[in-house]
Amino acid sequence: MNLYEFEGKELLKAGGVTVPRSSLLRGAEELPKSIPYPLFAKTQILSGGRMEAGGVVLAKESAALGEAVENFLGKTIKGWPVIGVLLEEKVAYESPEYFVSFTADPDTRRVLFSLSDKGGTGVEDRPVIKVPIDVDTPEFPDTPVPSDVLKRLFGVFTANDCILLEVNPLVQNAKSEEWVALDAKVVLDDSAFPRHPKWQYPERPSAPDHKVSPREVRAREIDRGDHRGTAGSTYLDLEGDIAMLPSGGGASLTAMDALNRLGGKPANYTEYSGNPTGEKVKQLVSVVVSKPGLSALWVVGAVANFTDINETLRGLIEGLRDARKELGLPIDYPVVIRRAGPRDTEAYAMLSEVKDFDLHVSGEETSIEESAKKIVALADAYRKKHAR
Amino acid sequence: MHIERNMPAEIKKLIPDNPRVLIQGATGKEALRAIPAMRSYGTTVVAGVTPGKGGQTVEGVPVFNTVREAIASEGSVNMVVQFVPPIRALTATEESLEAGIPFILIGAEKVPVHDALRMVKMARAKGALLIGPSSVGMIVPRKGLKLGMIGGDTPTRTFSEGSIAVLSKSGGMTSEIAHLLKKSGLGVSFAAGLGGERIPGTDLADALIILEEDPSTEASIIFGELGGVAEEHVARAVKEGAIKKPVVSFTVGEFVSLLPHAMPFGHTGAMLERGKGGVKEKRALLKEAGVLVAEKFDDIPKLLAGVL
Numbered sequence: 004m005n006l007y008e009f010e011g012k013e014l015l016k017a018g019g020v021t022v023p024r025s026s027l028l029r030g031a032e033e034l035p036k037s038i039p040y041p042l043f044a045k046t047q048i049l050s051g052g053r054m055e056a057g058g059v060v061l062a063k064e065s066a067a068l069g070e071a072v073e074n075f076l077g078k079t080i081k082g083w084p085v086i087g088v089l090l091e092e093k094v095a096y097e098s099p100e101y102f103v104s105f106t107a108d109p110d111t112r113r114v115l116f117s118l119s120d121k122g123g124t125g126v127e128d129r130p131v132i133k134v135p136i137d138v139d140t141p142e143f144p145d146t147p148v149p150s151d152v153l154k155r156l157f158g159v160f161t162a163n164d165c166i167l168l169e170v171n172p173l174v175q176n177a178k179s180e181e182w183v184a185l186d187a188k189v190v191l192d193d194s195a196f197p198r199h200p201k202w203q204y205p206e207r208p209s210a211p212d213h214k215v216s217p218r219e220v221r222a223r224e225i226d227r228g229d230h231r232g233t234a235g236s237t238y239l240d241l242e243g244d245i246a247m248l249p250s251g252g253g254a255s256l257t258a259m260d261a262l263n264r265l266g267g268k269p270a271n272y273t274e275y276s277g278n279p280t281g282e283k284v285k286q287l288v289s290v291v292v293s294k295p296g297l298s299a300l301w302v303v304g305a306v307a308n309f310t311d312i313n314e315t316l317r318g319l320i321e322g323l324r325d326a327r328k329e330l331g332l333p334i335d336y337p338v339v340i341r342r343a344g345p346r347d348t349e350a351y352a353m354l355s356e357v358k359d360f361d362l363h364v365s366g367e368e369t370s371i372e373e374s375a376k377k378i379v380a381l382a383d384a385y386r387k388k389h390a391r
Numbered sequence: 392m393h394i395e396r397n398m399p400a401e402i403k404k405l406i407p408d409n410p411r412v413l414i415q416g417a418t419g420k421e422a423l424r425a426i427p428a429m430r431s432y433g434t435t436v437v438a439g440v441t442p443g444k445g446g447q448t449v450e451g452v453p454v455f456n457t458v459r460e461a462i463a464s465e466g467s468v469n470m471v472v473q474f475v476p477p478i479r480a481l482t483a484t485e486e487s488l489e490a491g492i493p494f495i496l497i498g499a500e501k502v503p504v505h506d507a508l509r510m511v512k513m514a515r516a517k518g519a520l521l522i523g524p525s526s527v528g529m530i531v532p533r534k535g536l537k538l539g540m541i542g543g544d545t546p547t548r549t550f551s552e553g554s555i556a557v558l559s560k561s562g563g564m565t566s567e568i569a570h571l572l573k574k575s576g577l578g579v580s581f582a583a584g585l586g587g588e589r590i591p592g593t594d595l596a597d598a599l600i601i602l603e604e605d606p607s608t609e610a611s612i613i614f615g616e617l618g619g620v621a622e623e624h625v626a627r628a629v630k631e632g633a634i635k636k637p638v639v640s641f642t643v644g645e646f647v648s649l650l651p652h653a654m655p656f657g658h659t660g661a662m663l664e665r666g667k668g669g670v671k672e673k674r675a676l677l678k679e680a681g682v683l684v685a686e687k688f689d690d691i692p693k694l695l696a697g698v699l
Binding site: 107109110112113114137138139161164166192193194195197198239241250251252253254256257259260261262263264269276277304305306307308309344345367370371372373 | 509512528542549559560564614644647687689
């Protein structure tokens with residue numbers, strides 16, 4: 004999960020790293036008087052490059068600040084909604100502006116420590132430090148930034164299961180000589196949520212210009228309270244008319260690629276895997292088929308290792324029947340199924356009895372690629388017949 | 392680019408002459424399902440461990456409270472398969488590494504990244520091999536060795552014996568590729584789901600380098616996804632001459648580049664970061680290094696036929 008600057012700074016502060024005095028405005032409350040002018044008004048968005056995009060203003064007095072805040076709130080910058088404005092004291096410094104980051108690095112499979120001095124002159128002569136260090140016994144190289152400051156930053160990185168902790172810039176206060184983090188970019192490890200009950204961060208967009216659709220919200224809710232398998236944790240509405248119900252991370256991408264290559268247009272992306280209950284599949288089906296203007300539904304996966312094919316495909320049929328009954332959807336388009344694995348013989352027998360949908364069932368003898376060809380052709384035929 | 396490889400593990404760690412397997416998390420639902428399938432395939436499961444459940448027997452396997460107790464009672468162990476929850480995987484891995492076991496397969500998904508970093512560090516120090524986290528399992532048909540859920544209850548349906556190694560970030564696609572090989576009259580020398588995590592114990596390149604020493608493996612297939620650096624590592628290792636046997640790659644997630652913005656897809660590792668890790672870039676890198684790149688899944692056998 005990506006954190007906003009103010010959330011990242013809360014973690015830094017708790018870890019003993021000095022941050023500027025600040026106050027967060029979420030609405031048109033009265034402007035706080037605790038921070039002396041001039042002060043920075045910084046939009047809170049999940050993206051860097053705010054300065055260039057006009058998302059940071061230095062206000063000299065309250066009228067200018069009021070105007071800036073009013074201007075920012077409710078706006079979108081670089082495709083990201085502004086969820087608040089951080090008012091922050093202006094720190095005086097003469098030190099260079101340092102870039103410091105810690106990353107859980109896939110390349111070295113260690114923590115990558117980077118430090119560079121990007122401000123001021125002579126940047127070419129000053130080397131960028133990039134050193135892998137151990138997550139439990141870090142050894143820092145000599146840098147212009149004192150090691151106790153780096154240790155505290157690293158402490159925040161480890162205590163909070165960060166994938167990334169980046170401070171840019173880190174400067175030295177000219178008066179107090181304290182090292183101060185003027186910005187903070189933090190990415191938390193989603194897998195570490197179970198051991199951080201304090202992480203009560205609200206939902207946030209995962210990409211710029213991405214409007215979370217009601218279907219996406221419903222899909223994400225399916226896994227709540229039931230930990231067997233996963234269904235719908237990723238869901239995205241797309242432009243096409245072929246509804247997608249793929250299984251497995253790898254197979255779902257394989258299927259999407261095959262469909263695109265053949266000119267088929269997916270109506271959504273989602274995925275279920277890890278042997279979810281039939282109930283979860285049923286719920287995901289009702290989300291997927293609720294999209295208007297569909298010409299086909301593709302239920303596709305690799306030969307499963309442990310997902311119960313009978314239970315999950317029963318969930319499919321129940322979901323289709325519910326959608327027809329409760330949502331009043333005709334669902335008269337072709338449903339192409341390519342599934343194999345545990346209990347598939349029972350599944351095929353069960354499906355052969357289903358007469359109320361236009362099912363096209365195959366198992367492992369048909370490849371994902373061949374199944375893609377089938378659904379593209381059937382969707383074309385359906386579209387022609389219905390003059391879409 | 393700075394690459395730190397895992398300690399070059401000898402092939403005997405990956406495929407021991409006499410595999411003797413211990414199960415951590417032996418009394419859980421998944422283990423109860425996996426153990427009989429592993430044993431009926433021919434795998435020697437000597438003991439199980441679940442803290443607090445020592446003294447029980449599950450599926451004919453004696454259960455102990457600790458790994459050391461299990462070894463003291465049942466004799467040496469050279470492979471561990473874990474069915475423990477993600478949040479306990481680090482402790483379990485430390486326990487097995489401290490007991491001197493040179494190979495651990497970690498099944499849990501969603502293991503915290505910092506835990507994976509710690510595991511990798513400790514395994515490197517001990518010269519041990521980790522597969523996973525998030526591994527569906529590993530299978531060596533000629534030895535009747537099956538670790539984990541790979542191939543389900545009837546692995547012979549998808550996995551036949553042969554000379555091709557299958558290495559995959561995706562569990563489901565491991566079986567799918569094995570099945571494609573079987574359909575094409577080919578078979579598997581070794582197959583493993585390496586997991587699609589950010590910090591894998593063994594990545595594609597690590598596994599390919601070890602399999603250079605496997606006399607049964609003539610060529611390999613690697614399945615990858617957008618994001619991460621695994622394909623980049625393979626390209627580099629092939630270029631450097633550390634991988635000499637033929638490699639066919641199939642990398643998915645092309646369609647994501649058609650979307651207006653990068654979003655997380657598929658597995659945890661399948662994420663584009665700062666413009667890196669796109670499928671097109673990966674394919675180009677692999678091709679340039681001399682890896683055979685399959686554009687379509689069904690092209691894999693044709694490419695293999697050219698090198699066997």
